Amino acid sequence: MPKAKYEQIFQYLKEKIESGQYAPQALLPSEHTLIAELDCSRNTLRRAVGELVRIGYVQTMQGKGVRNIFEPAQQATFTLGTIESFAESAARNHWRGTSEILLFSELTANAALAAKTGFDEGTPLYYIQRLHYLNDRPLIFNHSYFRQDVARGLTREIAEQSIYRYLENELHLSIINSKRVVTVEKATLLDLQYLDMGDCNCLAVVSSQTYNSDGVMFEYTQSRHQPNFFRFQDNAVRRPVAQSRSV
Amino acid sequence: MPKAKYEQIFQYLKEKIESGQYAPQALLPSEHTLIAELDCSRNTLRRAVGELVRIGYVQTMQGKGVRNIFEPAQQATFTLGTIESFAESAARNHWRGTSEILLFSELTANAALAAKTGFDEGTPLYYIQRLHYLNDRPLIFNHSYFRQDVARGLTREIAEQSIYRYLENELHLSIINSKRVVTVEKATLLDLQYLDMGDCNCLAVVSSQTYNSDGVMFEYTQSRHQPNFFRFQDNAVRRPVAQSRSV
DNA sequence: GCCGATTTGTCCGTATGTATC
DNA sequence: CGATACATACGGACAAATCGG
Numbered sequence: 275m276p277k278a279k280y281e282q283i284f285q286y287l288k289e290k291i292e293s294g295q296y297a298p299q300a301l302l303p304s305e306h307t308l309i310a311e312l313d314c315s316r317n318t319l320r321r322a323v324g325e326l327v328r329i330g331y332v333q334t335m336q337g338k339g340v341r342n343i344f345e346p347a348q349q350a351t352f353t354l355g356t357i358e359s360f361a362e363s364a365a366r367n368h369w370r371g372t373s374e375i376l377l378f379s380e381l382t383a384n385a386a387l388a389a390k391t392g393f394d395e396g397t398p399l400y401y402i403q404r405l406h407y408l409n410d411r412p413l414i415f416n417h418s419y420f421r422q423d424v425a426r427g428l429t430r431e432i433a434e435q436s437i438y439r440y441l442e443n444e445l446h447l448s449i450i451n452s453k454r455v456v457t458v459e460k461a462t463l464l465d466l467q468y469l470d471m472g473d474c475n476c477l478a479v480v481s482s483q484t485y486n487s488d489g490v491m492f493e494y495t496q497s498r499h500q501p502n503f504f505r506f507q508d509n510a511v512r513r514p515v516a517q518s519r520s521v
Numbered sequence: 522m523p524k525a526k527y528e529q530i531f532q533y534l535k536e537k538i539e540s541g542q543y544a545p546q547a548l549l550p551s552e553h554t555l556i557a558e559l560d561c562s563r564n565t566l567r568r569a570v571g572e573l574v575r576i577g578y579v580q581t582m583q584g585k586g587v588r589n590i591f592e593p594a595q596q597a598t599f600t601l602g603t604i605e606s607f608a609e610s611a612a613r614n615h616w617r618g619t620s621e622i623l624l625f626s627e628l629t630a631n632a633a634l635a636a637k638t639g640f641d642e643g644t645p646l647y648y649i650q651r652l653h654y655l656n657d658r659p660l661i662f663n664h665s666y667f668r669q670d671v672a673r674g675l676t677r678e679i680a681e682q683s684i685y686r687y688l689e690n691e692l693h694l695s696i697i698n699s700k701r702v703v704t705v706e707k708a709t710l711l712d713l714q715y716l717d718m719g720d721c722n723c724l725a726v727v728s729s730q731t732y733n734s735d736g737v738m739f740e741y742t743q744s745r746h747q748p749n750f751f752r753f754q755d756n757a758v759r760r761p762v763a764q765s766r767s768v
Numbered sequence: 769g770c771c772g773a774t775t776t777g778t779c780c781g782t783a784t785g786t787a788t789c
Numbered sequence: 790c791g792a793t794a795c796a797t798a799c800g801g802a803c804a805a806a807t808c809g810g
Contacts, residue, residue, distance in 0.1 A: 278797065301735050304775060315799045317564075320776085333697045333732060334690035336776045337806030339747055341736045343698075345639075366658070392592075450580045451590075454755040456555075458725045458748035466653075476748055478705045487578060489588045491547050501705035501723055508701040525778065551794060562780045565793085582789030583795045770810100771804070785797070 283322040284311055291331050291344045301339035302332065309499055330509030368410045376468070378404035380422065391419055392483055396489035398422040402433055405468055408503065412469055415498040424492035432447040445470035455481050459498075469500045478504040530559055530569040536580050538591045548586035577756030580596045616655045623715070624650035625677035627669065638741035639730055643667040649680055652715055655750065661743040670738035671763065683715055695734040702728050703753055706745075720747055725751040 287302075289353025296302055309319050323340060326332045331344045342439070379401045381387075388395040399419045406414035420428060420436075425441060432440045441447040459479045461471055472475070477498050484493040534549075543549055543706060551559070556566050573579045577593045611618025624627060626648045628634075635642040646666045653661035663685075667675060677740070678688045689695040707727045708718055724745050731740040 280797080308773080317800090321797095327698070330698070330700045333699065333734075333736065334776065335695075335734050335806085337774080337808080338734070339775065339807095343732060343736060347802060353697075401659075402635070407718075448582075450582065450758065451577070452757045453577045454757060456703055456751075456753040456755070458723065458751055460721060474705075474707060474723050476705065476721050478703075486592060486680060487580075487582050487585065489590060490578065499705075503644075504703075504705055506703040508703070508755075509550045511697065527778080552795080564781090568778095570795095582787085582797065584789080586788095586794065689779060765793080772810090775805100775807075775809085777790085778803085781800090781803080783797105783799080786795085788794075 279314060280318045280321040280325075283314060283319060283324045284429070286312075287322060287326060287336075288331065291326070291342055292346070296342045298342055298488075300476065301341055303349075304339060327511065328509060330507070364408060364409070370410070372407045373434075374405045374407070375402065375430060375433055376405055376435060377401070387419075392491060393419065393421070393494065396486060400428050402424060402437075404433070411503075412504045415465055415468055415502045416495060417496040417498075419491065421490070421492045424490065447492070450485050450487050453484045454482040457481070464496055469498070472502070475500050477501055478505075526561060527565045527568040527572075530561060530566060531572045533559075533571060535571060535576075538573070538589055539593075543589045545589055545591070548588055548653070551586060555732065574758065575756060577754070581641055611655060617657075619654045619657075620681075621652045621654070622677060622680055623652055624648070625680060630666075632667075632717060639738060640666065642739065647672060647675050649684075651676070658750075660747045660750045662715055664745075665740065665742040668737070668739045671733065671737065680753040694739070697734050698730050699729045701728065701730075704728070711746055716745070716749060719749070721748050724748055725753075726754075 290296060292377065294496045302308070305319055305323075306317060308315055311318065322509050323334065326340075327334060331342070332340050333343050333437075334340050379403050381398055383391065383393045383397045385395050386394070388397070393399065398421070400422060402416075402420070404416040405412050406416060408414075415451075416442055419496055420437075423448065424445075425437075426445070428437065428440065438449070442486070456513065457479050458476050459476065461475050465471065465477060469477070478501055480497040480499065482493075482495050482497075483491045485491050537543060549584045552563060552566055552570075556563060559566065573587075578589070579587050580590050581587050614663050619766065622638050628648050630638065630640045630642055630646055630648055632642055634640070635644075640646065645668075647669060649663075649665045649667070651663040651665065653663060655661075667684075669675075671685075671692075671694065673692070675684065675687065685696070689696065703768070704726050705723050708716075708722050712718065712724060718724070725748055727744040727746065729740075729742050729744075730738045731742070731765060734736050748762065
């Protein structure tokens, strides 16, 4: 099943850049040239190039061209803008990722949990604690809460395989987007017990709220990362100051 | 000087969402309706909506509509995808931001600095240490390195005002993009001396490499944030797995 | 300084595909 | 099945920035 054309072109150019087929700091072929070469419309090519800008591979300059600013060293550890499971992330970085379930339970959101997660108080939830290993080192402690009415029938056995595959393939849940916030927090006793913290007493925390196509937030996950193996990457562009519009 | 139309529409819809003029969880008017109301093309509206998706304000669903998933609580402390000066960021969050220059010096990149920053060894640099206060609390320690040949004529006096205004307005430097990486590091003696660290021995570090329109990285800045006041926000979308393309 | 060629940025209209209801 | 809504793709037009003659 072939994907969208702009996505294919994006991947094609991305791999061409990564493999050094465009010289560093050099300009890519012009839009006109690439359109002819790839047999697509201008909009389609521009969309693909826009994605390359977002991931920091190129910079575009009106009147000049598109410059390759990719640098091999800085491979992203955790990517931005796309939802990726731990297994997918590990594979992309050529790591050996394994997981262990420490706790599988059911509970009801009390006031404190509701405030933290964004679920309504009284919502029945599954609560799962998972420990993720990269190359046999325990590096991520995961606290996940799933709404029972959405992730219905979730079991410890399923969680040991893949929760997302169950949600998408068995329950036909369509996962749309995930709001994520990165913060730094003091390590808890649980963190110190399970993660190899060295002499750090803080860790990187990625809190994410995930939504389905009904607009309901069905998952709240807090990923607590051992600091030395945490890396979050972004590319920002300079824009003129924003201004409102009267309609 | 009016901005791009899609940008105006983006701002217009963004403010309408923020001010609660669309009910939470409700669908926005359809593309067709908004196109008529705003008198623009489909592409233009879709581009504006695409930006709203990126900042986590709405989710789009084929065949259903565009849902408002904005939540007032989650105001971003540090935004993503755009380059913002400390002053701009403080203003957006309604904080009183002040800065202090601790050091203004010139140096040449040695091997260690070159490896850390990405400058070539031997590059002449300005090195500036700045302390940023929010509401009179010292929260961010900034180490900035600027290429002397690009940021030529930079002085301590200029740095006390606004470096970016000098670069853009006086030197007519065009700033294109900035690659940023968020990590967590052990606090140094300098951090402990100047920042109010409490009992934390780690902090959030945002390292950024900024490029101009010649494709040269002219700035490397390491922002070291007191953990309690650090928040980095992102919105991710679930996409089908990527696939390459043969041309 | 000017002008024309090149290149990217913005905007429009239309057609078709696909998912939802 | 049809109507509606978003997703993708195409082609054309003009604007804005850059560069060279």
